Protein backbone atom coordinates (compact mmCIF):
# COMPACT_ATOMS: atom_id res chain seq x y z
CA UNK A 205 0.00 0.00 0.00
CA UNK A 206 1.25 3.47 -0.85
CA UNK A 207 0.94 6.23 1.69
CA UNK A 208 -1.15 9.23 0.58
CA UNK A 209 2.04 11.26 0.23
CA UNK A 210 3.61 8.64 -2.03
CA UNK A 211 0.41 8.56 -4.04
CA UNK A 212 0.48 12.31 -4.51
CA UNK A 213 4.14 12.09 -5.53
CA UNK A 214 3.40 9.41 -8.13
CA UNK A 215 0.44 11.38 -9.40
CA UNK A 216 2.63 14.48 -9.75
CA UNK A 217 5.28 12.58 -11.69
CA UNK A 218 2.60 11.16 -13.98
CA UNK A 219 1.19 14.67 -14.43
CA UNK A 220 4.60 16.22 -15.17
CA UNK A 221 5.61 13.52 -17.62
CA UNK A 222 2.32 13.11 -19.41
CA UNK A 223 0.80 16.52 -18.87
CA UNK A 224 -2.78 17.09 -17.86
CA UNK A 225 -4.74 14.15 -19.27
CA UNK A 226 -7.84 16.16 -19.99
CA UNK A 227 -6.16 18.83 -22.09
CA UNK A 228 -4.97 18.38 -25.63
CA UNK A 229 -1.56 16.79 -25.70
CA UNK A 230 1.17 19.34 -26.40
CA UNK A 231 3.78 17.99 -28.78
CA UNK A 232 7.03 19.80 -29.40
CA UNK A 233 7.15 21.05 -32.98
CA UNK A 234 10.32 19.85 -34.67
CA UNK A 235 12.60 22.72 -35.60
CA UNK A 236 12.22 21.80 -39.25
CA UNK A 237 8.47 22.07 -39.12
CA UNK A 238 8.66 25.38 -37.29
CA UNK A 239 10.90 27.04 -39.89
CA UNK A 240 9.38 25.34 -42.89
CA UNK A 241 5.97 26.63 -41.85
CA UNK A 242 7.33 30.12 -41.28
CA UNK A 243 9.30 30.34 -44.53
CA UNK A 244 6.42 28.89 -46.58
CA UNK A 245 3.98 31.32 -45.03
CA UNK A 246 6.26 34.35 -45.41
CA UNK A 247 7.01 33.62 -49.05
CA UNK A 248 3.37 34.28 -50.01
CA UNK A 249 3.82 37.90 -48.89
CA UNK A 250 7.38 38.45 -50.07
CA UNK A 251 7.09 37.80 -53.80
CA UNK A 252 4.66 39.86 -55.85
CA UNK A 253 5.60 38.22 -59.15
CA UNK A 254 6.42 34.75 -60.47
CA UNK A 255 9.80 36.21 -61.54
CA UNK A 256 10.59 36.60 -57.83
CA UNK A 257 9.16 33.23 -56.75
CA UNK A 258 11.36 31.39 -59.23
CA UNK A 259 14.45 32.54 -57.31
CA UNK A 260 13.38 30.51 -54.29
CA UNK A 261 13.20 26.79 -53.51
CA UNK A 262 11.81 25.38 -50.29
CA UNK A 263 12.25 21.66 -49.84
CA UNK A 264 12.64 19.03 -47.13
CA UNK A 265 16.23 20.02 -46.40
CA UNK A 266 16.02 23.76 -46.37
CA UNK A 267 15.80 27.02 -48.28
CA UNK A 268 17.69 27.94 -51.47
CA UNK A 269 17.90 31.42 -52.98
CA UNK A 270 19.05 31.75 -56.58
CA UNK A 271 20.60 34.83 -58.23
CA UNK A 272 18.18 34.59 -61.14
CA UNK A 273 15.84 31.74 -61.94
CA UNK A 274 16.44 28.40 -60.21
CA UNK A 275 16.50 26.72 -63.60
CA UNK A 276 19.47 28.75 -64.78
CA UNK A 277 21.86 29.18 -61.87
CA UNK A 278 23.33 27.55 -58.81
CA UNK A 279 21.93 28.71 -55.47
CA UNK A 280 23.55 31.78 -53.98
CA UNK A 281 22.35 31.24 -50.40
CA UNK A 282 21.56 27.88 -48.82
CA UNK A 283 20.18 27.49 -45.31
CA UNK A 284 19.14 24.15 -43.86
CA UNK A 285 16.25 24.08 -41.44
CA UNK A 286 18.41 23.31 -38.42
CA UNK A 287 20.68 26.27 -39.17
CA UNK A 288 18.00 28.88 -39.08
CA UNK A 289 18.17 29.81 -35.40
CA UNK A 290 21.90 30.31 -35.85
CA UNK A 291 21.28 32.48 -38.93
CA UNK A 292 18.88 34.65 -36.90
CA UNK A 293 21.56 35.09 -34.24
CA UNK A 294 24.06 36.11 -36.91
CA UNK A 295 21.61 38.76 -38.13
CA UNK A 296 21.58 40.31 -34.68
CA UNK A 297 25.34 40.21 -34.18
CA UNK A 298 26.78 41.02 -37.59
CA UNK A 299 26.37 43.37 -40.53
CA UNK A 300 24.65 42.17 -43.71
CA UNK A 301 27.99 42.18 -45.53
CA UNK A 302 29.51 39.92 -42.88
CA UNK A 303 26.59 37.49 -42.92
CA UNK A 304 26.66 37.36 -46.74
CA UNK A 305 30.38 36.49 -46.57
CA UNK A 306 29.72 33.75 -44.01
CA UNK A 307 26.97 32.24 -46.16
CA UNK A 308 29.17 32.34 -49.26
CA UNK A 309 31.99 30.52 -47.44
CA UNK A 310 29.57 27.96 -46.07
CA UNK A 311 28.09 27.22 -49.47
CA UNK A 312 26.14 23.98 -49.44
CA UNK A 313 27.85 22.62 -46.31
CA UNK A 314 26.44 22.87 -42.81
CA UNK A 315 27.70 25.57 -40.48
CA UNK A 316 30.84 24.53 -38.60
CA UNK A 317 31.04 24.90 -34.84
CA UNK A 318 27.72 26.47 -34.08
CA UNK A 319 28.41 27.83 -30.61
CA UNK A 320 24.90 28.03 -29.36
CA UNK A 321 23.04 24.84 -30.09
CA UNK A 322 20.01 25.80 -28.08
CA UNK A 323 17.04 25.59 -30.30
CA UNK A 324 15.10 28.63 -29.43
CA UNK A 325 13.62 29.49 -32.75
CA UNK A 326 11.72 32.61 -32.00
CA UNK A 327 11.71 33.96 -28.48
CA UNK A 328 10.28 37.37 -29.02
CA UNK A 329 12.87 39.38 -27.19
CA UNK A 330 10.83 42.13 -25.67
CA UNK A 331 7.47 42.18 -23.95
CA UNK A 332 7.75 45.19 -21.61
CA UNK A 333 8.24 48.92 -22.08
CA UNK A 334 11.30 48.72 -19.82
CA UNK A 335 14.20 47.83 -22.10
CA UNK A 336 12.14 48.37 -25.25
CA UNK A 337 14.06 50.20 -27.97
CA UNK A 338 11.96 52.08 -30.52
CA UNK A 339 13.19 54.00 -33.57
CA UNK A 340 10.88 56.74 -34.79
CA UNK A 341 11.29 58.05 -38.33
CA UNK A 342 9.15 61.15 -38.93
CA UNK A 343 8.57 61.48 -42.67
CA UNK A 344 9.95 64.37 -44.76
CA UNK A 345 12.28 67.20 -43.81
CA UNK A 346 10.58 70.61 -43.93
CA UNK A 347 10.32 72.92 -40.92
CA UNK A 348 8.45 75.73 -42.67
CA UNK A 349 5.95 76.23 -45.48
CA UNK A 350 8.61 77.22 -48.04
CA UNK A 351 10.52 73.97 -47.56
CA UNK A 352 7.25 72.01 -47.51
CA UNK A 353 6.38 73.49 -50.91
CA UNK A 354 9.79 72.41 -52.23
CA UNK A 355 9.17 68.83 -51.08
CA UNK A 356 5.56 69.06 -52.29
CA UNK A 357 4.06 67.94 -49.00
CA UNK A 358 1.78 70.75 -47.88
CA UNK A 359 -1.90 71.54 -47.57
CA UNK A 360 -3.45 74.87 -48.52
CA UNK A 361 -7.24 75.03 -48.49
CA UNK A 362 -9.48 77.97 -49.28
CA UNK A 363 -11.30 79.38 -46.25
CA UNK A 364 -14.56 79.57 -48.22
CA UNK A 365 -15.08 75.82 -47.69
CA UNK A 366 -15.49 76.60 -44.01
CA UNK A 367 -17.28 79.95 -44.32
CA UNK A 368 -14.21 81.87 -43.27
CA UNK A 369 -11.92 84.37 -44.97
CA UNK A 370 -8.67 82.89 -43.76
CA UNK A 371 -7.19 80.00 -45.76
CA UNK A 372 -6.01 76.93 -43.89
CA UNK A 373 -2.38 75.84 -44.22
CA UNK A 374 -0.25 73.11 -42.70
CA UNK A 375 2.41 70.62 -43.81
CA UNK A 376 3.09 66.95 -43.33
CA UNK A 377 6.67 67.17 -42.03
CA UNK A 378 5.41 69.26 -39.08
CA UNK A 379 2.59 66.82 -38.26
CA UNK A 380 4.82 63.77 -38.58
CA UNK A 381 7.64 65.22 -36.50
CA UNK A 382 5.45 66.39 -33.64
CA UNK A 383 3.53 63.09 -33.63
CA UNK A 384 6.92 61.42 -33.26
CA UNK A 385 7.97 63.73 -30.42
CA UNK A 386 4.72 63.11 -28.56
CA UNK A 387 5.05 59.34 -29.01
CA UNK A 388 8.67 59.52 -27.82
CA UNK A 389 7.58 61.37 -24.69
CA UNK A 390 4.88 58.75 -23.93
CA UNK A 391 7.23 55.80 -24.49
CA UNK A 392 10.01 57.33 -22.40
CA UNK A 393 7.57 57.89 -19.55
CA UNK A 394 7.10 54.09 -19.53
CA UNK A 395 10.84 53.42 -19.51
CA UNK A 396 11.48 52.78 -23.21
CA UNK A 397 14.62 53.90 -25.05
CA UNK A 398 13.64 55.98 -28.09
CA UNK A 399 15.59 57.47 -30.99
CA UNK A 400 14.46 59.88 -33.71
CA UNK A 401 16.15 59.57 -37.12
CA UNK A 402 16.63 63.30 -37.59
CA UNK A 403 16.26 66.75 -36.07
CA UNK A 404 13.36 68.99 -36.99
CA UNK A 405 13.99 70.61 -40.37
CA UNK A 406 17.05 68.46 -41.07
CA UNK A 407 17.69 65.30 -43.05
CA UNK A 408 19.28 62.31 -41.33
CA UNK A 409 22.60 63.66 -42.71
CA UNK A 410 22.17 66.53 -40.22
CA UNK A 411 21.64 69.20 -42.91
CA UNK A 412 18.69 70.49 -44.90
CA UNK A 413 18.43 70.68 -48.70
CA UNK A 414 19.92 74.17 -49.02
CA UNK A 415 22.85 73.29 -46.76
CA UNK A 416 23.40 70.18 -48.85
CA UNK A 417 23.56 72.32 -52.02
CA UNK A 418 26.50 74.11 -50.39
CA UNK A 419 28.42 70.84 -50.08
CA UNK A 420 30.32 68.94 -52.75
CA UNK A 421 27.04 67.33 -53.81
CA UNK A 422 28.26 66.14 -57.22
CA UNK A 423 29.88 63.13 -55.59
CA UNK A 424 26.43 62.24 -54.23
CA UNK A 425 25.03 62.40 -57.77
CA UNK A 426 27.76 59.98 -58.85
CA UNK A 427 27.02 57.68 -55.88
CA UNK A 428 23.34 57.73 -56.76
CA UNK A 429 24.11 56.69 -60.32
CA UNK A 430 26.22 53.78 -59.03
CA UNK A 431 23.29 52.79 -56.82
CA UNK A 432 20.92 52.84 -59.81
CA UNK A 433 18.76 55.66 -58.45
CA UNK A 434 18.56 57.01 -62.03
CA UNK A 435 19.66 56.25 -65.56
CA UNK A 436 22.51 57.79 -67.56
CA UNK A 437 20.29 60.48 -69.09
CA UNK A 438 19.02 61.64 -65.69
CA UNK A 439 22.58 61.48 -64.36
CA UNK A 440 23.80 63.86 -67.08
CA UNK A 441 20.89 66.18 -66.40
CA UNK A 442 21.68 66.27 -62.67
CA UNK A 443 25.39 66.90 -63.33
CA UNK A 444 24.67 69.69 -65.84
CA UNK A 445 23.49 72.05 -63.11
CA UNK A 446 20.27 72.70 -65.07
CA UNK A 447 18.11 70.36 -62.97
CA UNK A 448 15.51 72.28 -60.93
CA UNK A 449 15.63 72.16 -57.13
CA UNK A 450 12.69 69.80 -57.02
CA UNK A 451 14.49 67.21 -59.16
CA UNK A 452 17.71 67.54 -57.15
CA UNK A 453 15.67 67.18 -53.99
CA UNK A 454 13.74 64.08 -55.05
CA UNK A 455 16.33 62.18 -57.05
CA UNK A 456 19.46 62.76 -55.00
CA UNK A 457 18.98 64.48 -51.64
CA UNK A 458 15.91 62.48 -50.60
CA UNK A 459 17.43 59.11 -51.57
CA UNK A 460 20.59 59.97 -49.68
CA UNK A 461 18.40 60.89 -46.71
CA UNK A 462 16.62 57.50 -46.85
CA UNK A 463 19.95 55.68 -46.77
CA UNK A 464 21.09 57.78 -43.79
CA UNK A 465 17.80 57.11 -41.97
CA UNK A 466 18.07 53.33 -42.42
CA UNK A 467 21.70 53.39 -41.37
CA UNK A 468 20.92 55.34 -38.19
CA UNK A 469 18.06 52.97 -37.32
CA UNK A 470 20.12 49.82 -37.86
CA UNK A 471 22.94 51.26 -35.79
CA UNK A 472 20.53 51.83 -32.91
CA UNK A 473 19.27 48.19 -33.22
CA UNK A 474 15.68 48.88 -32.17
CA UNK A 475 13.10 46.20 -31.36
CA UNK A 476 10.59 48.15 -33.42
CA UNK A 477 10.64 50.97 -35.98
CA UNK A 478 7.72 53.33 -36.59
CA UNK A 479 7.84 55.44 -39.76
CA UNK A 480 5.35 58.30 -39.45
CA UNK A 481 3.56 59.79 -42.44
CA UNK A 482 0.13 61.26 -43.00
CA UNK A 483 -1.99 60.05 -45.88
CA UNK A 484 -3.75 62.08 -48.60
CA UNK A 485 -6.25 61.18 -51.28
CA UNK A 486 -4.74 60.01 -54.55
CA UNK A 487 -4.79 62.42 -57.46
CA UNK A 488 -5.95 65.62 -55.72
CA UNK A 489 -5.39 68.41 -58.30
CA UNK A 490 -4.05 71.73 -57.04
CA UNK A 491 -5.72 74.83 -58.50
CA UNK A 492 -5.38 78.60 -58.34
CA UNK A 493 -2.81 79.52 -55.72
CA UNK A 494 -1.89 75.82 -55.23
CA UNK A 495 -5.06 75.08 -53.30
CA UNK A 496 -6.30 71.56 -52.73
CA UNK A 497 -10.01 70.75 -52.62
CA UNK A 498 -11.29 68.94 -49.49
CA UNK A 499 -12.50 65.35 -50.05
CA UNK A 500 -15.14 63.37 -48.18
CA UNK A 501 -13.16 60.11 -47.90
CA UNK A 502 -10.79 59.45 -45.02
CA UNK A 503 -8.60 56.33 -45.01
CA UNK A 504 -5.44 55.06 -43.38
CA UNK A 505 -2.82 52.63 -44.67
CA UNK A 506 0.23 50.99 -43.17
CA UNK A 507 3.08 49.42 -45.14
CA UNK A 508 5.20 46.49 -44.02
CA UNK A 509 8.07 44.70 -45.82
CA UNK A 510 7.57 42.31 -48.72
CA UNK A 511 6.07 42.26 -52.21
CA UNK A 512 9.39 42.08 -54.08
CA UNK A 513 9.11 42.41 -57.85
CA UNK A 514 11.02 40.12 -60.20
CA UNK A 515 13.59 42.66 -61.39
CA UNK A 516 14.35 43.68 -57.79
CA UNK A 517 15.82 40.27 -56.95
CA UNK A 518 17.18 39.18 -60.34
CA UNK A 519 20.78 39.47 -61.47
CA UNK A 520 24.24 39.86 -59.97
CA UNK A 521 23.70 43.48 -58.80
CA UNK A 522 20.68 42.62 -56.68
CA UNK A 523 22.44 40.47 -54.07
CA UNK A 524 21.55 42.97 -51.30
CA UNK A 525 17.84 42.70 -52.05
CA UNK A 526 18.05 38.89 -52.22
CA UNK A 527 19.72 38.89 -48.84
CA UNK A 528 16.90 41.01 -47.40
CA UNK A 529 14.46 38.55 -48.96
CA UNK A 530 16.29 35.73 -47.16
CA UNK A 531 16.20 37.66 -43.86
CA UNK A 532 12.48 38.33 -44.21
CA UNK A 533 11.79 34.67 -45.01
CA UNK A 534 13.65 33.28 -41.98
CA UNK A 535 13.50 35.89 -39.21
CA UNK A 536 10.37 36.93 -37.33
CA UNK A 537 10.62 40.48 -38.74
CA UNK A 538 7.81 40.01 -41.26
CA UNK A 539 5.32 38.48 -38.85
CA UNK A 540 6.12 41.04 -36.17
CA UNK A 541 5.77 43.93 -38.62
CA UNK A 542 2.42 42.57 -39.73
CA UNK A 543 1.13 42.17 -36.17
CA UNK A 544 2.20 45.68 -35.19
CA UNK A 545 0.84 47.27 -38.40
CA UNK A 546 -2.49 45.51 -37.91
CA UNK A 547 -2.67 46.88 -34.37
CA UNK A 548 -2.05 50.38 -35.74
CA UNK A 549 -4.78 50.13 -38.37
CA UNK A 550 -7.26 48.77 -35.80
CA UNK A 551 -6.52 51.55 -33.30
CA UNK A 552 -6.80 54.23 -36.01
CA UNK A 553 -10.25 52.86 -36.69
CA UNK A 554 -11.31 52.50 -33.05
CA UNK A 555 -9.75 55.62 -31.54
CA UNK A 556 -9.92 58.08 -34.46
CA UNK A 557 -12.84 56.53 -36.38
CA UNK A 558 -10.75 56.56 -39.56
CA UNK A 559 -11.32 53.44 -41.67
CA UNK A 560 -8.63 51.28 -43.18
CA UNK A 561 -8.38 51.60 -46.95
CA UNK A 562 -10.97 49.06 -48.17
CA UNK A 563 -9.62 45.87 -49.73
CA UNK A 564 -11.59 46.42 -52.95
CA UNK A 565 -10.00 49.69 -54.02
CA UNK A 566 -8.75 50.52 -57.50
CA UNK A 567 -5.43 52.08 -56.43
CA UNK A 568 -2.52 51.39 -58.69
CA UNK A 569 -0.07 50.83 -55.83
CA UNK A 570 -2.26 48.03 -54.45
CA UNK A 571 -2.62 46.32 -57.80
CA UNK A 572 0.95 46.64 -59.09
CA UNK A 573 3.29 46.86 -56.13
CA UNK A 574 1.62 45.49 -53.02
CA UNK A 575 0.25 42.38 -51.39
CA UNK A 576 -2.50 42.92 -48.84
CA UNK A 577 -1.81 41.62 -45.35
CA UNK A 578 -3.85 38.64 -44.24
CA UNK A 579 -4.24 40.12 -40.76
CA UNK A 580 -6.00 43.38 -41.57
CA UNK A 581 -7.37 45.54 -44.35
CA UNK A 582 -5.31 48.67 -44.96
CA UNK A 583 -2.01 46.89 -44.27
CA UNK A 584 0.10 46.25 -47.36
CA UNK A 585 3.38 44.47 -47.94
CA UNK A 586 5.48 46.74 -50.13
CA UNK A 587 9.15 46.87 -51.02
CA UNK A 588 10.05 50.47 -50.14
CA UNK A 589 13.67 51.28 -49.42
CA UNK A 590 12.92 51.70 -45.70
CA UNK A 591 10.67 48.64 -45.30
CA UNK A 592 13.46 46.60 -46.90
CA UNK A 593 16.66 48.12 -45.50
CA UNK A 594 15.61 48.50 -41.87
CA UNK A 595 16.29 45.34 -39.86
CA UNK A 596 13.69 44.21 -37.36
CA UNK A 597 9.94 44.78 -37.28
CA UNK A 598 8.84 48.00 -39.01
CA UNK A 599 5.55 49.73 -39.83
CA UNK A 600 5.43 52.58 -42.34
CA UNK A 601 2.29 54.41 -41.31
CA UNK A 602 0.05 56.66 -43.40
CA UNK A 603 -2.63 57.83 -40.98
CA UNK A 604 -5.80 59.60 -42.18
CA UNK A 605 -6.32 61.87 -45.20
CA UNK A 606 -4.83 65.32 -44.65
CA UNK A 607 -7.24 66.61 -47.32
CA UNK A 608 -10.35 65.15 -45.69
CA UNK A 609 -13.02 67.81 -45.07
CA UNK A 610 -13.26 67.16 -41.31
CA UNK A 611 -9.55 66.67 -40.72
CA UNK A 612 -8.46 69.94 -42.42
CA UNK A 613 -9.66 72.33 -39.68
CA UNK A 614 -8.32 69.97 -36.98
CA UNK A 615 -4.89 69.62 -38.59
CA UNK A 616 -4.76 73.33 -39.39
CA UNK A 617 -5.02 74.38 -35.74
CA UNK A 618 -1.89 75.57 -33.99
CA UNK A 619 -3.07 74.72 -30.50
CA UNK A 620 -0.27 72.50 -29.22
CA UNK A 621 3.44 73.09 -28.71
CA UNK A 622 6.00 70.37 -28.13
CA UNK A 623 9.74 71.05 -27.74
CA UNK A 624 9.12 74.55 -29.01
CA UNK A 625 7.39 73.39 -32.22
CA UNK A 626 3.88 74.70 -32.83
CA UNK A 627 1.47 72.15 -34.24
CA UNK A 628 -2.08 70.76 -34.08
CA UNK A 629 -3.33 68.90 -31.00
CA UNK A 630 -4.63 66.28 -33.45
CA UNK A 631 -1.10 64.82 -33.42
CA UNK A 632 -1.67 63.80 -29.78
CA UNK A 633 -4.56 61.57 -30.89
CA UNK A 634 -2.39 59.96 -33.55
CA UNK A 635 0.52 59.43 -31.14
CA UNK A 636 -1.90 57.77 -28.71
CA UNK A 637 -2.87 55.33 -31.49
CA UNK A 638 0.77 54.30 -32.02
CA UNK A 639 1.34 54.04 -28.29
CA UNK A 640 -1.63 51.68 -27.81
CA UNK A 641 -0.55 49.63 -30.84
CA UNK A 642 2.93 49.21 -29.31
CA UNK A 643 1.40 48.17 -25.99
CA UNK A 644 -0.67 45.50 -27.76
CA UNK A 645 2.35 44.36 -29.74
CA UNK A 646 4.25 43.84 -26.48
CA UNK A 647 1.35 41.74 -25.22
CA UNK A 648 1.43 39.66 -28.38
CA UNK A 649 5.13 39.02 -27.81
CA UNK A 650 4.48 38.01 -24.23
CA UNK A 651 1.79 35.50 -25.19
CA UNK A 652 3.83 34.13 -28.06
CA UNK A 653 6.92 33.59 -25.91
CA UNK A 654 4.81 31.79 -23.29
CA UNK A 655 3.42 29.50 -25.96
CA UNK A 656 6.88 28.73 -27.32
CA UNK A 657 8.24 28.03 -23.84
CA UNK A 658 5.54 25.42 -23.38
CA UNK A 659 6.29 23.89 -26.77
CA UNK A 660 10.06 23.85 -26.76
CA UNK A 661 11.23 23.37 -23.23
CA UNK A 662 10.53 19.63 -23.37
CA UNK A 663 12.68 18.37 -26.14
CA UNK A 664 14.38 21.24 -27.84
CA UNK A 665 15.74 22.94 -24.76
CA UNK A 666 18.18 20.06 -24.61
CA UNK A 667 21.55 20.67 -26.26
CA UNK A 668 22.55 17.01 -26.34
CA UNK A 669 19.51 15.99 -28.33
CA UNK A 670 20.21 18.73 -30.83
CA UNK A 671 23.89 17.73 -31.12
CA UNK A 672 22.83 14.13 -31.67
CA UNK A 673 20.47 15.18 -34.41
CA UNK A 674 23.15 17.25 -36.07
CA UNK A 675 25.56 14.29 -35.99
CA UNK A 676 22.95 12.25 -37.83
CA UNK A 677 23.64 14.35 -40.89
CA UNK A 678 26.72 14.26 -43.02
CA UNK A 679 28.70 17.41 -43.66
CA UNK A 680 27.80 17.59 -47.31
CA UNK A 681 24.29 16.37 -46.97
Ligand SMILES: [Zn+2]
Nearest residue numbers: 343376481482
Ligand atom coordinates in the same frame (compact mmCIF):
# COMPACT_ATOMS: atom_id res chain seq x y z
ZN1 LIG B 1 4.57 61.43 -46.39
